[in-house]
Amino acid sequence: MSNIKRIGVLTSGGDCAGLNAIMRAVVNSATEKGWEVYGIKNGTDGLTETPRAYEILTVENFSESPWPRLSGSYLGSINKGVKMGSLEEMSRRFAEGVKELGLDALVVIGGDGSMNIVSNYCKGTNIRMVGVPKTIDNDTPITRSSVGFSTAREVCEQAIDSLELTARSHNRAIIVEVMGRDAGHLAMHSALAGYADVCLVPEIPYSINNIIKKLKQIKATGRNHAIIVVSEGIKTEKGEHISNKKNLIGEAVYGGVGDYLSAELNARYKNFQTRVTTLGHLQRSGRPTAFDRLLGTLFGAGAVHLLANGENNKMIVWENDKVNAYDIEEVVKEGTTLLDVHSDYVNAAKAVGMYIGEI
């Protein structure tokens, strides 16, 4: 059993749909137990910066507002702060924040990277911590699904449906660039759901000539339009990085592969005009699907349940239709979950005649 009186909740990393569903579930479940909930603003910044940035959250915050039905993060998030400053310095500032706010436990809604960093900060305090996975990339280890993926997939599928209409009107091959970093889950799921002709993912090498072969086959059937889905993390045909862009902390910034592919196709094949649509951050802000609301609710309630049972340093996962939990170290050790090139998704794509690379 726990002696918890007050917990904190924060979102860290890139936003996505379903974050507010998780928060609502955390606040409602914690309130049921008689705990107070402090919503920490802007990731860990709300704890490590002064003045501390937080808001006392009550059931009314979510029942009297449309927030649980919207994407974005009610609390705000950061995609960098957890890595700014040395571990010692950040841990010290974090511990001061925790003490000042009188937190007994913390729910961190984020990717496994942010969870690992925050879990290290927590080790210097008496605070207990549980992580809830969210990412449109769906590459968090162990969990079958992360909150946000389902909505992003829906956004991509709807975009493909719309783009197919204009591709059809203008006899074009439209290249749809989707997010996902080094994992092709979002691209492959969207391509399957959007009935794409070609799907390129970082996990599978490809040949431009074979993409052209596919386009020629399409022409031969009398169809003059095509949809090519490309994951932002693909490399060139020769396996080189397409962009060298870096963010403020030196991490690779993805994006731009659609233009590379378009130029390569146009240079070698003149019978299909191409156009590129990069879906970008729209993928993070669709109306949360039923599944993301559901998973967010199960995960939020699950996080509070774990804390009430005295658990610490765990990440919630979705496994075989059940909410389970693993030690954060164990999750991190697994590394990023890439698209399984032998999965039924990949097999079905091949079976229906989609060109998915040299496999």
Ligand code: F6P
């Ligand atoms: O990890 C989520 C994600 O949306 C990736 O798919 C994408 O590459 C990245 O974040 C974009 O990050 P930012 O919002 O910092 O541009």
